[in-house]
Amino acid sequence: MTLPPKPKPRENKVSLWRYLQLFRRDILSAQPARLYRAWMAEFRTPFFRSYLCNQPELVDLVLKQRPDDFPKSRRIREGLSPLLGNSVFVTNGETWKRQRRIIDPAFEGGRLRDTFPSMLVAGQGAVARLTALADGAPVEIEEQTSHLAADVIFRTLFSIPIEHDVANQVFSKFRAHQRSQPVVNLGALLPLPKWFPRFHNRKTRQTARDIRGLITRLTSDRMHEIKAGTAPDDLATKIMTTSDPLTGQRFDTGEMVDQVAIFFLAGHETSASALAWALYLLALYPEWQERLAAEACKVFGDGEIEFSKVGKLRISRNVFRETLRLYPPVPMMVREAACPENFRDRAIPKGAQIVLSPWHLHRHERLWERPDEFDPARFATENGKSCLRNAYIPFSAGQRVCTGAGFAMIEGPLLLSMMVQACRFERVAGREAMPVAHLTVRGLDGIWLSMTPRTGA
Numbered sequence: 001m002t003l004p005p006k007p008k009p010r011e012n013k014v015s016l017w018r019y020l021q022l023f024r025r026d027i028l029s030a031q032p033a034r035l036y037r038a039w040m041a042e043f044r045t046p047f048f049r050s051y052l053c054n055q056p057e058l059v060d061l062v063l064k065q066r067p068d069d070f071p072k073s074r075r076i077r078e079g080l081s082p083l084l085g086n087s088v089f090v091t092n093g094e095t096w097k098r099q100r101r102i103i104d105p106a107f108e109g110g111r112l113r114d115t116f117p118s119m120l121v122a123g124q125g126a127v128a129r130l131t132a133l134a135d136g137a138p139v140e141i142e143e144q145t146s147h148l149a150a151d152v153i154f155r156t157l158f159s160i161p162i163e164h165d166v167a168n169q170v171f172s173k174f175r176a177h178q179r180s181q182p183v184v185n186l187g188a189l190l191p192l193p194k195w196f197p198r199f200h201n202r203k204t205r206q207t208a209r210d211i212r213g214l215i216t217r218l219t220s221d222r223m224h225e226i227k228a229g230t231a232p233d234d235l236a237t238k239i240m241t242t243s244d245p246l247t248g249q250r251f252d253t254g255e256m257v258d259q260v261a262i263f264f265l266a267g268h269e270t271s272a273s274a275l276a277w278a279l280y281l282l283a284l285y286p287e288w289q290e291r292l293a294a295e296a297c298k299v300f301g302d303g304e305i306e307f308s309k310v311g312k313l314r315i316s317r318n319v320f321r322e323t324l325r326l327y328p329p330v331p332m333m334v335r336e337a338a339c340p341e342n343f344r345d346r347a348i349p350k351g352a353q354i355v356l357s358p359w360h361l362h363r364h365e366r367l368w369e370r371p372d373e374f375d376p377a378r379f380a381t382e383n384g385k386s387c388l389r390n391a392y393i394p395f396s397a398g399q400r401v402c403t404g405a406g407f408a409m410i411e412g413p414l415l416l417s418m419m420v421q422a423c424r425f426e427r428v429a430g431r432e433a434m435p436v437a438h439l440t441v442r443g444l445d446g447i448w449l450s451m452t453p454r455t456g457a
């Protein structure tokens with residue numbers, strides 16, 4: 001049976017220098033195989049101590065029970081600050097709580113219904129682009145899903161399409177930014193001494209400045225529109241006009257720029273990765289692709305695609321869920337122990353890095369049945385249901401859970417169904433994808449597929 005691609009783990013013992021080299025190349029293959037079985041693993045070096053926690057009770061403790069005692073690692077800023085400033089992704093404590101109080105209402109269920117038409121238009125645009133490429137020739141699909149996910153974000157946030165001049169510039173600058181800083185989380189995952197060469201080069205800082213300059217334009221234009229009473233009713237307007245119920249404060253333009261940067265980054269990179277892997281898996285398992293296409297035809301029919309229909313895309317949702325299990329776009333998250341702890345009878349010093357790894361937890365051999373197999377039907381089994389509750393965190397969990405989780409779980413199944421209804425996706429011989437973790441989990445040499453139109457769809 002064909003298993004979905006998985007990087008070969010490194011040998012068990014390597015020098016610190018070798019580990020850093022491997023880590024810089026790809027954080028997934030830099031890890032040893034034992035992490036797929038361990039409940040906890042300690043990484044002790046002269047410079048740092050990290051603890052990777054796989055035991056569901058520990059993950060629960062860190063994320064849900066005592067999240068304030070395990071704040072986001074300060075090291076996260078090392079990689080992200082030039083771009084994200086003081087965004088909700090990197091702040092802690094009272095600042096973070098205030099930011100979430102303002103942001104969260106924009107992503108509540110009712111508001112998601114309002115963003116749906118923008119998602120749909122973006123999906124129709126993607127279908128048109130893919131259909132034009134559906135001549136059986138190889139296509140790098142991540143580029144397509146990236147374009148699509150960026151379009152969704154710009155339309156839902158600012159009511160502008162990706163073709164808009166500023167949106168387009170932000171999109172291409174982000175690509176350049178990613179190329180100049182391939183492993184953005186390195187500083188966060190590996191607390192290194194001050195003298196160790198950092199990977200923030202001049203180019204990275206420049207692209208971050210350029211992106212922020214463009215986002216500032218969008219945000220201050222919107223501020224003027226809000227004042228003039230001409231602003232469209234989208235996510236940006238909602239967030240910028242919401243006051244914190246406790247302090248009465250709103251975001252000023254500067255703080256909003258930080259948030260827009262993270263919405264764009266977190267919202268488009270992750271969805272693009274998940275959609276590309278979902279299409280790749282459907283090409284590997286054509287029987288699932290056919291089932292998904294049939295479901296899309298049945299649910300969408302010939303009429304308008306409405307919000308209420310998304311809930312009926314059960315196969316699509318399970319395929320998307322299974323994709324997020326096998327290829328969690330955010331493969332690892334880092335927290336810091338604010339005080340000394342005792343985990344599994346081991347003393348954890350204050351300041352230690354606590355690594356939670358969706359990548360390893362989702363493929364844990366002592367938790368999941370057939371962890372490396374692609375089986376969207378698993379979520380109906382007892383094991384699947386129990387793992388969904390205890391060992392499945394593609395969006396993290398607890399108070400710091402992804403703001404866009406609900407948004408993504410509408411966007412993903414909807415777009416997947418629309419694309420598969422329009423085209424048949426097939427593997428390209430000699431171009432198998434291999435996951436590596438850059439900013440998100442991507443294909444080492446991209447993800448290549450060929451497409452043909454589905455006649456009669």
Ligand code: HEM
Nearest residue numbers: 088089266267270271329330333394395396402403404408
């Ligand atoms: C498949 C799609 C997505 C996945 C897998 C995903 C995953 C995640 C994960 C794992 C985190 C927690 C990271 C950490 O704690 O270190 C996170 C945080 C976040 N995500 Fe998402 N995300 C997705 C889509 C989105 C979308 C569409 C948006 C917004 C439009 C979004 C906005 C955010 C924000 C603002 C945070 C920071 C929350 C906080 O720290 O309080 N994400 N996401």
